[in-house]
Amino acid sequence: MAMYYVAIAMLTVLLVPGPTNSLLLQSGISRGLGIYSLKLVAAEWAAYLIQITAWGLSIDALIEHYGWVVVAIKVLAVLFLFYISLKLWFSIHQEPDGKPSPISIPALFFATLNNPKGLFFATLIAPSGTFLHMESYLSFMAIFSLVVIPVGVAWTALGAFFGRKLPSRISGNRINRFVSVVIGLFAVMTLYNVAATAIFA
Numbered sequence: 001m002a003m004y005y006v007a008i009a010m011l012t013v014l015l016v017p018g019p020t021n022s023l024l025l026q027s028g029i030s031r032g033l034g035i036y037s038l039k040l041v042a043a044e045w046a047a048y049l050i051q052i053t054a055w056g057l058s059i060d061a062l063i064e065h066y067g068w069v070v071v072a073i074k075v076l077a078v079l080f081l082f083y084i085s086l087k088l089w090f091s092i093h094q095e096p097d098g099k100p101s102p103i104s105i106p107a108l109f110f111a112t113l114n115n116p117k118g119l120f121f122a123t124l125i126a127p128s129g130t131f132l133h134m135e136s137y138l139s140f141m142a143i144f145s146l147v148v149i150p151v152g153v154a155w156t157a158l159g160a161f162f163g164r165k166l167p168s169r170i171s172g173n174r175i176n177r178f179v180s181v182v183i184g185l186f187a188v189m190t191l192y193n194v195a196a197t198a199i200f201a
Contacts, residue, residue, distance in 0.1 A: 056126060
């Protein structure tokens with residue numbers, strides 16, 4: 001698979017709204033496109049790097065010998081997403097300007113670490129043999145980095161734009177609940193896919 005098509009596939013998946021993107025959007029609204037938000041983008045990149053590498057190195061052996069472990073990991077990831085969703089829904093703390101308090105860096109890191117997109121990248125987008133050879137692995141991760149960082153910045157910038165243009169229409173509580181619903185729906189769809197795969201495997 002040409003790396004050009006790999007980059008397009010990565011871009012398509014990363015642009016889809018999900019837990020991490022929603023949290024970056026929220027950070028852009030609350031903090032703007034500043035140092036703190038860029039640290040969140042760096043945390044996203046690091047978490048994806050760890051998750052994709054772990055899946056890429058272990059998925060074949062796990063599926064063959066310990067299929068239940070893969071299912072359990074996916075279920076735990078979904079439960080964590082539900083936790084983040086509920087935490088945002090019931091969060092009422094706001095900054096003095098009425099904008100939502102920003103998500104913490106560790107919370108975004110662990111949300112991304114549990115984001116099912118990482119498994120998708122490792123199993124469906126990475127070319128065959130990517131994790132067997134250092135050169136192909138580094139090439140894949142370099143392309144991923146060149147895609148994920150600009151996309152993360154773009155989601156944060158979009159939030160910063162809304163934070164400037166619509167401060168009176170969107171209260172901090174509504175933003176938190178909107179992001180909560182997005183993450184919750186993503187978790188429901190992921191849980192359905194996990195259940196369907198486990199039942200019909």
